[in-house]
Amino acid sequence: MRLILKRDWDVPISSPLEMEEGYFSGRLNELEHLVNEILRKPRGSILISGYRGVGKTSLVYKALHEAKKRDKNMIIVLLNATELEATSEKDTKIIPMNVIRNLIRRLYLATRNIDRLEQDIKRDIESLYSKATASKFELMHHYQKASDFLKILTEERSLLVGGNIESLIFIASWIIAILLQFNNMLPSTFNNIISMFLLFPIPYFILSLRKRLLKKQRETIHLSSEETYFYDNNIGNLVFELEQLHRKISDKGRKLVYVIDEMDKLDGSIVKEMIRYFKNLFTLSKALFIFVGGEELYNIGTQSSDTEKTLYRSKEYTYFSSRYFLSRPLWDDLSKFIDCIVQNKEGLTEDDFERFKRVIAFDAKNDFFDLKQCIKDRISQFDTNGNPVIDIVFTDEDYKKSRLHKAMMVLFEGKYMSRSISKWKENEELLKRLFEHAYFILECYPGKQINDPQGGDVSDALIRDFNGLLYRLGTLNIVSESQQSIKGLPTRIRTYQYTGVINEPPQYLDEPTEYERRYLSEFKIYTKYVLALINTFRVMNGEEEVTEEDFCRNPIRYAQIVDRWGFNVSSIFQQNVEIYKTLTEGEPPYPFKREDIEKRTEIIKKHKNAFFNNLPKVIASIINSLNLHLNLKIQKLQENTSLFSGSATQIRNVFQNSNHFVIFKPDLTRQAIVSYDMLQFLVKIKKVIEEHETTHRIIVVTEEAPLEVKGCHYVKTDLPSNFKTSLYDALTEISKFFEE
Structure with missing residues (x-):
């Protein structure tokens, strides 16, 4: 028996900026939710979190591929978290300017080659990109101008041998002075004075003037650079203009989606600070931001610190518009993926093929990243076309793995898995606990004792049910059993013994969990x-x-x-x-x-x-129904000051602050108050109650053991049988009381 895999079986799903290729199968529920949100929401921040290797990036890429098929005008900007340059190498505080610059830079790079993009939007993106980087480029531009100017001066100095421009000026002045002396062009005295000035003062003045002009030009260049840097370094302007650009792109009927991947490469405190700083940009501007990171990101805003436990929700709760925790793939997802990558099955029945898939899934613990590695480990050769080949020979352990995996999925996917998005993280924790327990059982030797957990968590109940299922499959035998109340349910806590045998599980669980x-x-x-x-x-x-x-x-x-x-x-x-x-x-x-x-x-x-709590009202109504001929009345104690008044006022004072009902004869000669859980107050007024037992009675609904007080009747609620007996006794006695 062997499997022939496709040559590109391990090629992941391609980037949404490229043609769709690679393999992605399953996760239909998660994919449908994410695609719907991408297409439906004009703005917001979406968090895709989960353990490393679970397929977060692949899911986002597949969702964007699907969304692009329905929205051809979608613009996608991909970033790796490290490309944001949120911090410096020496400092752990965020640098907001780096973040906003790199967002704008990636937007510019993502859109510059989109031919169908409107020209005015392109110009606006280019303009914003220039402004975001102006503090660097403008400064470099002005320094270049200064450098060019100095280069010109250097070239001028090189006109003479030795490259000295100052010497050239002096020599030229001296030549003019000599010519004046020999040509007698001016009167001799005036001619001598000019010649003397040309020998030193005039060239010195020219050189001094030239130096002052150069210095002024340098200062002008430097000042211009500082002013440009100061203006463009205002992060508020850049954020505002980016938000305006998002709005303009949206108004043109285009959806802008940023994907910031591998957020777990940044320290958690840096991520929190960055999202806090740009919260309005990420959640309110007309663009969709998808953050992809590890499980730690999911806890931002969902787990309060000790100082925040009194708050209804933490300040980070609204950092993300939506949160998705991607748990391990389901069995059907893994099965369909393996179906997709297999080109040919030789000598395998469908049962054999399913057994192979379950063994691989069990080895990988349903982890998609590990699944590929487990498949690679089983590749034994390549055929003439370069296709990987897996030769299959099932061992006894393979049969056990396959059956354990099926039993796990029958229980987890059939019963315990939650479909609610907010419970996806819990699904991961349950599946992780179940795999740990299954691996423990597989490693046990026959005769090894296995104990049920005694906790009240969902994961504890899952393990107890799994042990019960394995008991029915003959894998475990009961050694001892006790009863323990867990969340109000008498629960069997068992000690089992591993038999070493794992029989084929059913297709579904046949007993209540x-x-x-x-x-x-x-x-x-x-x-x-x-x-x-x-x-x-x-x-x-x-x-x-x-x-x-x-x-x-x-x-x-x-x-x-x-x-x-x-x-x-x-x-x-x-x-x-x-x-x-x-x-x-x-x-x-x-x-x-x-x-x-x-x-x-x-x-x-x-x-x-x-x-x-409502039994006082119900019991009063029953008493009235049983004694219709007496024309009894029912009122709340607070509504009638005549009730339990006079010498019975002390009783009234004890009961008046609670919601008690009084049933009485119209002439007030017989009165009975029905109360709930007032047993502790009867001790204070025991004597008064007993003195008035012929005219006033107390009916107390309670779970506790009653006190011996004449004139008091008790309705016990600890058990249905006690409730029925005590209610009958109380109604019988009260009916006699009103008949007297």
Whole structure:
């Protein structure tokens, strides 16, 4: 069995400034999000982060290739972070002028050869480029002028032997003086005076005047250079003009996209300071900035320091308009990539080919960079056409790797992986933990003990579920088992023993995961409390109890009874009963996302707590419904000053600051207050309550053990069974109280 690879199998995706070539496969979800954002957003800063070698740059390049197919007017500017020259070699502080100059320089270089670009935009880019670099070029220009001028002087000096211009001036003056003496052109006295001046004073004056002119010209050149440098070194002007240029390019119907790659080559503090300095340029100007870097960049603004923990969000939170954390590729992504690079399969069945791909993916830990290296390691020869050849012989360890990888992907991709963008970083952490555990198992010897983690993190639940799956595959045997409450769910914590055997995993997980069991548990407990309330009322009303099966068959019919007592429970059952039935009665695979199930679990828990808080109102309504012939009234304690007044005022004072309900006879001869979680205050007024037990009663909804106080009735909420029993007792006693 062997595979023939394509000759260019390891050529990466090309730059978006070139014709598209190279191999990129999969990541459809990530690609769709990024392409959509590039095409849709006129401005903003997008962060693409992730661990090194995960394929960040390839994803950005592929997205830009796809975006260019739909937007032919797109201008792309590519930079490496080191090209920004954000800092000097000796200093760790950013140099903003270097950053803005290099942005403008790269924009100029990216656009100067675009023939279809409007000429006025080209001129504006060239003008801005000249201004950005003027502090260097203008200075050099003026120095060149000075140099040329000095060169002229040097050439003048070279006219005579020895190259001395001063000598030439003196010799010329002396020749004129001699000619005047011999020709007698002027009167002799005047002629002698002029000749004397020509011998020294006149040439000296000429030379002095010439030196002053040269000095003045040099000073003018130097002053002009300093003024040009000062004017063009104003970074605010450059940033403003760049923003104006972005707006003009956008108004012409063109999208400008900057890609700043390898940001992880810069120190994290430098990156933060640079983005802080140019935040408005990066996020508000009419251009799109895509930053590509390591996992550290993702944490900017998302992890607060100790001094910022009291803030709602850190000041760096808005540095990026969008954040993407690129996790390792999925199995389907890796599988399709290998499909793309294989030219021919010789002697391999489809099962063999899938096994090979899973072995490679397991060796690479689903890391795309390592995947290529693992493929290279297996190349044994090249055919006559230069195509790489992989000879395949499966070992026992290969079979184990393939099955372990499939079991991991069934659990992770089928259950634990989140599709939400904000959870992509969590996906990476989960997959990393899962691979570490799978590698540990593969390295174990038969008989080695493996313990379930006892933590409450998602990754701990993932490992416990993975161990459970391997137990069902015969890979692990149970040595011991204990129960531990984790996030309110009684959870099995097991110690296993490795058997050394790994059987073929199923195509999908056939049992609920830990987070699904937690959801089922919370929903079932909530159902039991609601059903206990309904059945207590039905029993006291002489009706048959509703079974849990009948209730789940048509929960809305029964839940509406509780709704009429003042608390809406129907909504929870409307939203969850079908999911509950699917998980308990349906056939796997179940179509629900982990984040959705976890969110529903939290909603049910909060609703259960709200149910307990509203029990005073509900219980008061039930008492009234059971005693309609007595024409009882219900009011909040604060709404009627006559309630628990007179000698019972001390009781009123204790309860008046909370939301309690009082049910009473119209003539106030019998009054009962229903409260929630006020057990700790009863000790203070125990004597007063007992003195008024014939006319005033207290009903306390509590999870704690009750106090022995005459005139008090307790409704326990610690367990559904205790809730039902104590509620029945309290309603029976209170009904007798009002009948007296």
